[in-house]
Amino acid sequence: MGEAWKRFKKDRVALVGAIIIATISLAAVFAPLIAPYDPFEQFFEGLTIEGAPRPPDGEFWLGTDLLGRDLFSRLLYGARTSLIIGIAANAAAVLIGTAFGATAGYVGGWVGIAIMRFTDLMMAFPALLLAIALAAILKPSLWIVALVIALVNWVQTARVIYTQTRALVEREFIEAARAAGAAWPRILMVHVLPHLVPHILVWATLGISVTVLLEATLSFLGIGVQPPTPSWGGIIFESQSYFLSAPWLVFFPGISILVVALAFNVVGDGLRDALDPTQRGRD
């Protein structure tokens, strides 16, 4: 693990990504301490005389929203929603995907065919439509949204893990393990899984950006996390019709989503290079 960290440190871009993620995560955790205002409080002075949201200034750093709430505070609390959903939903998706993919790849035969045809079916179906349908049936809340995203997003991971497992099972050291009398749970856990770790980790990080975007999309469509709970996508959704008169309401949450997604992407790339298990013990 130490060597992987050494390799990761050399990757400047990934390191910057990791720092951004750490900063935003800390900001989300300590939001009550950092936030200058209560994110739910509608300030009288938060609106202009005409009742329009206030642009960024010294009092409200990133301006206020349509109800006179402080945007900076809402973004900080929104980071909590986005990161919790991003991490939890994606962890669940990767877990489901790995379980199905590795099983299908290792067992093969009819079980493998059945699982993989099911993932084909899931992929052929528009993910957003499915998420909308699921979100409509299950009353939206933070965890339901996470579940919906996980149920939609596990397929890609399953595909990748399936292919990798398939290739691994053909490798001679797996046959050698079988010849040594190892039972299948041992082969799967001890000999196959470590080779999948880089792929799992890459999907665990790359997938987070997809998840954050999907949560933003769902919230934007009004079926994500329900107001007044702040979420980045939700803030854009609430303010979409005012983006000409109050562009900061769309710009700042948009930038936040972009930066987080980008950061997780570059960290994912960096991890993939750093964690290649065949690099262990080298250099």
Next chain:
Amino acid sequence: MSGGPVCAPRLIVMPPSPLLEVDSLSVSFATDNGRVRVVEEVSFAIRQGETVGLVGESGCGKSVAAMSVMRLNPSPPCYVDEGRILFQGDDLLTLDSVDMRAIRGDRIGMVFQEPMTSLNPTFTIGYQIAEVFQIHRGMDAAETQRESIDLLGMVGIGAAERRLHQYPHELSGGLRQRVMIAMALACRPDLLIADEPTTALDVTVQQQILELLRRLQADIGMSVLLISHDLGIVAEVCERVLVMYAGRIVESATVDALFQHPQHPYTVGLLAAPPRLGQRRSALPTIPGTVPPPGQRSAGCHFADRCARATERCRAETPVFESVAPGHDVACWNPAP
């Protein structure tokens, strides 16, 4: 037990009964064009402490036959159609998977052709040897460490303690094959199946590995089934040779008898094929034609189409595996004089 005619012949086999007895084993693969037989009614036996070579060209079914003993052929597409594989009295083909796993790596060890890829690149040598002990002996860490060091010493790897912490890619091909052999011998198996163990190694290392196999065979007293396409290697290590052609065993003899009086025309051709140093010839001797691929093998003797001695009978009837001298069997209607 009396040897009366009422007794089933199986019960009056002569002592000592063989360690491994393969009895008319037929294996086929399911392909898009239907079932294709790759191993046809192969029978052979290996006695306790005996080293037997199984030779044949690529694709003749020798590996499939050997892997059937371990039951490691993937199924589908590979199926054993008939036959029995008796190992120490148990029919391996009827064992359940738990009993079969208990035999693999414990009573039957296996060494593969490619030492470069047969070790898991993500674990140290020590871990991979320890795994065998864990599976079959349930040893604790200290005991495993001690046994592993002994084992590496046994296969001629010096500085064993340091080696245990190395990864496969830090070792040379020869060392890796020694590690593979060490793993196969960890539980002191009664039978070692070595599938082309030296093919991927260069000649000097090859020699060392063969030397090692021969010494270990004598030390442990195990039986060895050595699969090879190289008659030279077999001659060096084995006591008895099985020659396989197109899915059938065509000749079985002691090494001396086979080299001095080869009976099957295929064996004769094989023995004539290797070029000899110092002899300049314009063309190397070959056996005309190619091995018929599985699924396109004709009735009768599969070698008939390439055989100078073939008769009408060879093309019509499958030759019977018969004894021509004590311990020398040939499946040929018209053996070489």
